[in-house]
Amino acid sequence: MSPETQLVTSFLIFLVLLGAGMAVPFAIAIPGVVYLFLQGGFVSLKALGLVSWGSMDSFTLTAIPLFILMAEIMQFSGLSFRIYRGLARVVTYLPGGLLQTNIVGSALFAAISGSSVATAASIGGVALPQLLGRRYNRRLSAGSLAAGGTLGILFPPSLAMIVYGSFTETSVAKLFMAGLIPGVLLTLMFMTYIGIRATVGRVVEQGGDERVEPGGWLSAVSDVLPFALLISATMGSIYGGIATPTEAAACGVVCASFIAVIWGELNWRRFIGAMHRTVRIVGNLMFIVYSAYIYAYAIGMAGVGATVTSWLVSLELTRLQFFGCLFVLYTIMGCLIESVGMIVITVPLLFPVLPKYGIDPLWFGVLLVIFVELGQVSPPIGINLFVIQSIWDGKLSDVVMGSIPFHIIMLIFLAILMLCPQLALWLPMHFGSRFH
Numbered sequence: 001m002s003p004e005t006q007l008v009t010s011f012l013i014f015l016v017l018l019g020a021g022m023a024v025p026f027a028i029a030i031p032g033v034v035y036l037f038l039q040g041g042f043v044s045l046k047a048l049g050l051v052s053w054g055s056m057d058s059f060t061l062t063a064i065p066l067f068i069l070m071a072e073i074m075q076f077s078g079l080s081f082r083i084y085r086g087l088a089r090v091v092t093y094l095p096g097g098l099l100q101t102n103i104v105g106s107a108l109f110a111a112i113s114g115s116s117v118a119t120a121a122s123i124g125g126v127a128l129p130q131l132l133g134r135r136y137n138r139r140l141s142a143g144s145l146a147a148g149g150t151l152g153i154l155f156p157p158s159l160a161m162i163v164y165g166s167f168t169e170t171s172v173a174k175l176f177m178a179g180l181i182p183g184v185l186l187t188l189m190f191m192t193y194i195g196i197r198a199t200v201g202r203v204v205e206q207g208g209d210e211r212v213e214p215g216g217w218l219s220a221v222s223d224v225l226p227f228a229l230l231i232s233a234t235m236g237s238i239y240g241g242i243a244t245p246t247e248a249a250a251c252g253v254v255c256a257s258f259i260a261v262i263w264g265e266l267n268w269r270r271f272i273g274a275m276h277r278t279v280r281i282v283g284n285l286m287f288i289v290y291s292a293y294i295y296a297y298a299i300g301m302a303g304v305g306a307t308v309t310s311w312l313v314s315l316e317l318t319r320l321q322f323f324g325c326l327f328v329l330y331t332i333m334g335c336l337i338e339s340v341g342m343i344v345i346t347v348p349l350l351f352p353v354l355p356k357y358g359i360d361p362l363w364f365g366v367l368l369v370i371f372v373e374l375g376q377v378s379p380p381i382g383i384n385l386f387v388i389q390s391i392w393d394g395k396l397s398d399v400v401m402g403s404i405p406f407h408i409i410m411l412i413f414l415a416i417l418m419l420c421p422q423l424a425l426w427l428p429m430h431f432g433s434r435f436h
Helices: 003-019 024-056 063-076 079-091 098-113 116-133 138-153 159-168 172-200 217-239 245-262 268-302 304-314 319-333 339-357 361-376 383-390 396-419 422-431
Strands: none
Touching (some): 063 159, 079 116, 079 217, 116 138, 138 172, 138 361, 138 396, 159 339, 159 361, 217 245, 268 339, 319 361, 339 361, 361 396
């Protein structure tokens, strides 16, 4: 059996296991082990010990559990509700009211969660009762939350970018910088669409109330200030070259704990709850990464990476056609797998191809994240759509229909970013010289 046939066979095993309902880490690990066995029999399995140590002994990956713990502390202490309440009092003056808060809140919460699903679930859990109580358009409400959740893997500290950086040995700090301007622009495009919708037609059903009681600027600032201080200290230390992402995440956990005690409702019981939830989330993510390293090792051992690179180059695809193929790939995978899973499966195969197309690794990292975002809100079965549907009493069809305009906006933004790579590369080029 040729290496290419073995690769296809192992990938089919992965799809079958995933379709049968097996957890993603096992669905990745089993084909990887099978692939190793096909390559060298039982002798090749002896390398699993070294792969296990080498894959998890990573200073870069240490940032993931720390950033997740920071987000969970904020969540368990009730500060996420205060952030949403403070933002609602500020943006209630914009056309669209609380719908604008969904986007801004998702963008800001993304700066501590780093996860698309976590952002959608956290902001959705806080926002949906208020949206439905004020009788906002159900489709637009659900769509704004599903789309806003995707910002969680574009804004720093993006867990997806951390994983991408660890697999490709690309500077995580520069990746964070590269995602900042695209994240802000995409957020503004979402807000502009909501503003236009609110201007040309009603976004609140008959008898509903679009506005939120302002409550004063001082009250809004007191709700948002702790969060702003936390993010400024954490991200500022990274961008200033003072700390690595891992060191900044560790400091962020300490700062988040103090802030949650002073401004939130953090006690020992809630802190233990945040720790428990962090362990569950990190265990799942790290198992996915570990499984992907096994699969990547098997591919490298068989020399399939070079074969795939040669095959893709032989197709003589243009850069646009190459990106088109990626769009189809991630749209399909986004229906089945969370963002980190998509990246760890595909990056080892795709990254060696980039030099052939003259694609900058930082630019590709941002494009990859947007491809993943598109996959997670792709109608009708993107994973973020199910996250929103699971936390409200509406129909999945409402979530799907509400997300379509935002999906189109993301496609437009993706085209803009392809035409203007400097949107992602300008900050790393001018301010990233201190990073490696």
